[in-house]
Amino acid sequence: MEKQRKKKLLMAMSTLSAFGVMAQGNGAAGINEATQMVTSYFDPATQLIYAIGAVVGLIGGVKVYNKFSSGDPDTSKTAASWFGACIFLIVSATILRSFFL
Template sequence: MNKNIKNALKSKRTILSAALMVAATASVFAQGNGLAGINEATSMVSSYFDPGTKLIYAIGAVVGLIGGVKVYGKFSSGDPDTSKTAASWFGACIFLIVAATILRSFFL
């Protein structure tokens, strides 16, 4: 019976040591792949900023044109609220342009 217990403990130690070796090996491989993955993700995100910035500039231009037409319509009809409308549309365009520029300079 004493021999059976020793054999059982020996097999458990063997299995445990094999499991530890596999875990250690997996962690070594995971460190290298994790760094490569982070570098790849960084380069992918950085490559999207230039087209994204241009898209935000285009949206700002469209918003500016729509705002200009709305302000012209209010001015032509004699609405006393024209300066408030012009300021809000102009502020929206400035915000889009400044936000795109700041995001680009912050992340790149």
């Protein structure tokens, strides 16, 4: 019984000392590195969102043109929805960029 209690005490002490060793690191450097990594992805992500907005706008323009050419009375609703989607993509990318950077 005594041997088992010493074994548990030794295991607890080694665990606590391991936590102390891990806590010795510089946390600010890790946070700064993570922040730099996240912000380095923001410019490519913003450009990707702008490109998606351009493609959605082109597809929407073709769709609206086809509806207008065929005389569909629902053309203005379709144009407004596609235009709104493009504006949302552009504004959301700009707001996220200004909010996080």
